[in-house]
Each structure stands twice: as C-alpha cells, then as structure tokens.
Amino acid sequence: MTVTETISSPTPDRRHANAGRAAATGGSPARAEAAAGYALAAPAFLLIVLLVLVPTLGIFVIAVTDWQFGERSLDFVGVRNFVDLFGDATFRAAFFNTMAYVAVTVPGTTILGLAIALLIESGRSLRAFYRAAHFLPVMATLAAMAIAWEALLHPTIGLVNQVLGDLGLARPNWLRDTSLVLPTLMVIGIWQQLGLAMVLFLAGLKAIPQDLYDAADVDGADGWLDRLTTVTLPMLGPVTMFVTIIMALRAFEVFDTVRILTHGGPGNASETLLHTLYVESFEYLRTGYGAAVTLVFLLIVIGLTLVQAHVMDKRVHYT
C-alpha cells in the first residue's frame, strides 16, 4: 500500500446491502441490519468515547482550573493558566525552542529526503541497500538510539570528538553547551526522520508517468537538470507539501531525545513543548497548568492536521 492508496476523502458512497437482505431474512431487514450495525460498532464506539472523546473534553475543563493532582479541591480560574503560561520563562523557552526545532528540522528532512530519493532513483546499482540504510533510523527505537548518540557525542571518548581532536579542532560538549544543545538535537531529529521523507518521495517519484519524460525529451528537455526542473519537481509538488506537514507533525512531537539526553537543559536551552507538558503534568503534578500546555499543543497539531487533510483532498485529484 502506498500513501496514495490509503488517502481518500470520506465520501458518502456507501452501497447498501438492503435488497438481498430482505430476500434472505424476511421480516424487517432494515431493522435487523441496523441492529447488527449497532452491535458491531458498539465496542469501538464506547472505547472511542471513553478513551478519546471524554479525555479530550476533560482537558478543556481541567485547563480552566487550578487543580493539582492529588488535591481534593479545585477552583475555576478562567484563562489564568494561559496567561501564566506565556509569562513563564520555561514555557516561552519550550515554545520558541520547539518552533526553532521545527523550522530547522522540517526543511532539513524534506530537502535531504528529496535529494537522497532523487540520487537513489538516478541510478540502478545499490538502490535497495541505500533505501534500507537511510530508513533504519525511522524504525529503530529512539530511546535506545538516543543513548547511542550520547556515546557518539561523549565529550572525551565519543567518536565525534575523537575525530575532531585528531583534526586539531575544538571538542565541544555537545549536549551540555547552551548554544549547541538545540542544534545537536536538531541533527538527531533530522537523522531520525530523513528516511521517512525519503520513502515518501520515492513513492512520489514512482508515480510520475514515463510519458511526461518522453514528452520533455521531444521538447528538447533531455539533460538531467531540464528533466528535473520541467517534470520531476513540478510533479512532486503535492507530495512535497504532504511530506512537509508530516515532518512538521513529527517535529512538534519531539520528546524522547530531550527526555533522555538533556531534560530540557542546560537551563531551558533545549526545553520543548512536549517535555514541558510532561514535567508540569507528571513531575510537578500541576494538572491545570499541564492541561493548558496540552491545549496549546493540541491546537498546533490540529491546525497542521487540517492543513494536511486539505492538501490530501487536493492530492486525490492528481492520482
């Protein structure tokens, strides 16, 4: 299954299984069918209500209270949590760091993913090898790989600094230096997501009809650069939008590396939204405040997802 196949807008083209039903059962087939429908859908319905709908609504309620987990009472405080949020240095750092993280890793993964996909497709040899090698980090357990990165970046015995030392260069403490810690996490983020962008672009490249290249050939666009600018890149436009949003959604969710490698430090230099959400909600148990952070995060993610749905709707017309 490719992305294209799974994408489709929900259309109400349900075909009804009524007619045959009447012949088979007699009685009131429509009622029997509805009863079956309710029975089959009930477990999923109840679980979505209990595990998704009610919890989501709950956040809106908790976010306007001063509830601390474990306390028996709480007060309605209106929008105070949100006012506090933007006055709080840690939250502001988390917000701006996350924005910076997204602003760097999204173009990083998208452009590198596209470049690598184009390079892999431009030749025949070792295609499967390169694809697999670049895809490995996407599915490798990030919690474990973060620890491998820590060893790689160790200030004295890590491979990176040993090589830098051999070259006579400075050997920074990548994860403890205020100005380097966020860029270091960005590099790890790009390393992890790059392969996903790459496979999405590879699928996009496969979907470009050969006719278009033939036509470009006839029109005299036969150099690789001509083919790239007249056919490949324009045809990849919708995929690129799609990849950008996926990468953004994943970048906003950065958590594992921060949790394991930096705890948001030094200072607040690598604090991110999801990490602040975690610390406020589950370490400080400031439940009302944590709910407000959660809502900010939810708004961003929903905004991006709606843009994505819009793009996907457009994309259907291409395929």
Next chain:
Amino acid sequence: MIGRLAPVITAAFARHAVLLGTTLFMVMPFVWMVSLSFKSPDEFFQTRFGLWPETFHGIENYTRALTEVSLARFMANGAFVALSVLVLQILVAAPCAYALAKLRFRGSEALFALVLIGLLIPQEVLGLPLFILFHLLGLLDTYAALILPFAVSPFAIFLLRQFFKTVPDDMIHAARLDGLSELAIVWRIMVPTAMPALAAFAILSVISRWNNLFWPSIAISSEELMPPTLGIVFFHNEEAGNDYGPLMAAATLVVAPLIVAFLAAQRRFIEGVTMTSVK
C-alpha cells in the same frame, strides 16, 4: 566513445560518493553502539579508538545487560503489550469498520465523524486525562495501563473501512444466504480481503508500541512492568554513564528485533510506517 562515457561514469561515481557519505551518517550511531557493546571499560577510556574491539568483551557486556537489570523482562513486556494491543485493536476495529462500510443504521455518519475526530487527536494530548482516568480506575502501574489506552485505533477503523467498501455486496448476500452471521461475515469474508492492509497496520502498530516512551513514562513506575523503552532509560539512569559496555549491549538488544524484522521484510515495513503518515 570514451568522451561520451566519461560524464556517465562521473555521474555514477558522484552518486555513490554522496550516498555512501549519507549512509555513513545514518548508520554511524548503530555501528558505534554495537562496537561499544563489544568493548571492555578500559578500552573506551583509551584516547585511541577503533571500531573493532581489541579484546572481545561482548559476552560479558551482554550477560550483564541481561542480568543486572531485567532486560529480558522488559523485552517480554514489550512483546506482550504490543501483541495484546494489536489483537484488541483488530477485534474492536474490524466489526466497526464493516458496520461503517456495509451496514445502514441511523447515526453511522456521526460514528464516522467520531472516528475522524479520533484520528485527529494525537496520543500525547491524551496523556494527562488518561493518567487521571487510569488513576481513578486504580489501574496505573499495571499491564492494563499499557494496553487499554490503545485498544481502539481510529486509524485501523478508517483503513479497514476503506478496504471493506471495495468488497462486492453480492459476496455478502451470498454469505448471508449461506447462513453466515454478521460477525462471521466480518471474520471470514471481510477481514481476509484486507490482509495486505492488515499486515501493514500490524507492523505499524507493533512498532508504535515497542518504540513508545511517552505513555509508559506516565503510566508505569514498577521495574517489572517496564517496556523496553522505559527499561533502557531506567538502566541509563542507574549506570550514570560510566559503564557504556552493558548499556550499549542493552540498547542493541532493544533495537535488534525491529531492525532484524525490517531487514527481512523491508517492503512491508516501509508500507507500514508510511501508513502512519496518513494519521
């Protein structure tokens, strides 16, 4: 002849040069992790380094990873949770997807809208309210806390519904005439037609559970219930960064199952993971 071939050869050379460079960047953390997992403590504090260990310390490191912390237990927990979640997700999603795809009942549009809302809400957002809910139910720090929040996958419903819609109604009529119940139709007629999608979904679901750190960090505090992600973080904190060998051995063991499975079935894995993108 040579003049015409030269650019082709140069291009091929440049392609491999760049791709080998990026490949090195991609695999280096893996190589370094495995390399350290074979080394003795003396060796990585030497200023000179090599990827290949001078004295092979692998057996000791891996033994310590498996005995000092309950790594085997963490991995068994991870497998148990991932499989339980997957079974539950399919048991819950398939009948609902069939109802949405093929049965007419009042409220089905509203139900489908609810599924779409479920698709929209990221798991991290549900962390706080589910923490409170599971606290109220007295289920925090149990296997149930690791499994139940994922029992319903709106994505699985959405995906299966799409596949089920392509099954001809005549097949369903014929099955009914043969006396199959609606539930039997779901499992014997519909689900088999969606096997490729289900396989991709299964991979996606297992990867998501195995690799998830966020929710287990919230729900679990007992060492014996920890999944691999939480277990390796626990080990990392215990070790305080001095003895890399066993820690890297543990990291290697946590990463290994998915990597081995991926290398064995690359196409399926890529299908599974790219499916997330639609979520």
